[in-house]
Amino acid sequence: MQVVFAAIIGMLYAGAVYMMLRRSIVKLIIGLALFGHATNLLIFAVARLVRYNPAIVQKGDSAPIEPFADPVPQALILTAIVIGFGVQAFSIVLIKRVYQTVGTDDLDQIRGTDS
């Protein structure tokens, strides 16, 4: 299980870096989204994968019963997902606006702050 997860996380990172190195600004954004997924999964996998058992306290207990998934990384990832969306939404709209104004999505053509 760990090996497979390590491989898929590695692949996500590879895809993210490859996309970030492209000249098209849209691909750059996609690369960033992939990077987000990869990092979320990295945190998730490093904190141990536990099948099916969320950290939920059953009626009558005072704590979740072992084995249960670590809640701390989950809280972190949840925040990361939401913030990641904020960044993604903003950048999507930004590139749309850049494209409207500059007329290109080739990063090499966007040379100045004035257009």
Next chain:
Amino acid sequence: MLLAVCSIFALSIAAPFLHRIAKDYCAPLLALLPGSICFYFISLAPRIAEGKPVEEKWEWVPSLGANLTFYVEGLSLLFAILVTGIGTLIVIYAGGYFKGDAASGRFYSLLLLFMGAMLGIVISDNLFALFVFWELTSISSYLLIGYNHKDEESRSSALQALIVTGGGGLALLAGFVLLGMAAGSFEISAINQSGPEVVHHSLYPLVVIGVLVGAFTKSAQFPFHFWLPNAMAAPAPVSAYLHSATMVKAGVFLLARLHPSIADTPVFVWTVSIVGAMTMLLGAVMGAISTDMKRMLAYTTVSILGCLTLLLGVGVESALFAFGVLVLAHALYKGTLFLVAGTVEKLSGERNVKHLGGLFSRLPALGIAGSLAAMSMIGVPLFFGFVAKEAIYEAALKATNMSGLWIAAMVVSSALFVAVAILVGIKPFFGPEVRELTVKKAPALMLVGPLMLSVLGFAFFFLPDLLGKYLIHPSSAAVIGDANIIVLKSWHGLNAVLGLSVLTIAIGIVIYRFLPKLGSVSESSFAKDPFGAISVYERSLAGVLRFGQWQASTLQNGYLRKYILLTICVTTAFAGIVFILHTNWKSLHLTFDLRVHEAALIIVMVAAVAILVRASSRLTAIVALGVLGYAVALVFMLYGAPDLTMTQLCIETLSVVLFVFVLYRLPQFIRLSRRRTRLRDAIVASCVGALMACLVLVASSEPADSHLRQYYSTKAYEEAFGRNVVNVILVDFRALDTLGEITVLAVAAIGVFALLKLRPPADTEGAA
């Protein structure tokens, strides 16, 4: 001591304001301070002659060994008197030179800044304090050479001087630090008492290199001599003061000051002697074949500096005695000649010796000063220059090695000096009039300095006992210890040294006769660039600039993805090396128990990434990204994170909707990069992927004892009364963080709205 240095600096700051108020009377007023400091130092002379140095200590950064310690012994005293005494006369002279120039407040300010720094150099005992003052003189020299900043030549000469002396300063700093380490102290007085410790230390060769490069650049020794003649772009007072009497002597002063601790090796002796002798000859020859008065004087200064260096190399007692005499004599006559040349240029606009002559009737006072100084430079008896010349011949005769060679070199260069002295000091006044020159009247202030210096050069001949006892002997005793007392004599009687003096003058007059025939040499390329030192300087300067351009355009290229690429490559390479070296691969426990639905999910993810990377249309890419997002959500669900699943599903849906919304306003996908670039990026990306995969494996093989996990899962129900631990963490334990997160989202939403809705005001000019 500190008061003396600081009061000069304070006056330097005040000078422009004073100049605005006092106008042309400013200079004599300003001269009062260095004048009184000069008298203060003269008053110290009897005490120091008795062998009691004056010390003063102020703590600065004691933990680093940097302190403001001052230590005045004979050598320091001689230089301190020269710096302040000649400084006084120069300030007065500048008052005449810049008469009516409203902007000259800046000049006085810089000149006093230099004076304070130079005084600091000669009386500092601490190496770091000395270095700070040393660099201050380089900087003030730069500003003073470039004083006529509207003239491009001035600026480039100033820069050249700064680069050469500043570069030497760096070497000097390294030498100082190593010297301090070798001797175990950063106080020169303590270093000099440490005996042969430094010489036998393993760092000694580096110390010598550092100190010599520093001293040679400052004192314009071959092959760093070229900046000094070019520095003649400076106004005359600067040339006379910095580039003749004081600053350029800082290098030889330093060598003399450190002489007791570092000089006692063949390496030092031979390097210093040979460089000194070469510089002496080169300077004298170049001086004699030049025709520009200031350049002639500059080259002969280079030559004298070479001679001083040679004397330090010879290093016997009489050589250090001659060192003191020559420093004094040279300051007097060369200072005068520079001021005379500056005055002549200022008043007539001409500084080519070929075109000058017959000025005595119009500038009698200047003529007297010039010819007195020239006689001193020639070494005519009854002038102090004669005493100096006798002293250096005497020293060369007593040299332990190669005595004959040094004497020959000295005679040749002194003979060339005779020609230069006649050309610069006598011919312009008493020679035949060459062409009609309109000469203005000399302001009185401009005559005080030259007259006073030249008369002193005459008077000192008759005061050998006084000078020898209070100035010269203490200065050599400070360097070499006072075992034997050498008495300064004006007249040694008829002996070999006198014969050499006579021979020198005779050869000199012959050279003067034949020099006009050599006149054409001065226009040749040799005169401009002897031994190619300047072209080496220029080529290396151009090389530095080219290198800068290359590295800026390579590293700072402005392409975002190249920055990303470089950052990623460097990080991956270093992290990868550490990983490979330090990971115990056998301790990894690799589990592989995959269930069917999990395997299916993984396959979906792999496929989504593959399609995404190779997508050629925007819609495909967005769909693949969406699929990937949902697959990640499912992963979260399978491994006990239902909250993450819900969030991920919502967010993914929203992203896809947003993407689709703006999809057709987004540019088409086009392959912009070439196949090779894509291949390179793919390799880099694979490396990153492999590294991250290893990271996951290694990290998850470590034991995971999380206190937080324990803490939150037990306290969630007990204290916060929530059953879903993740939710409790977010809205209770870390509620403020969540509030921050909401704020960030709100700001992003405002940004998105602004970008979508607001338009820049329609600009009909088309500027947008």
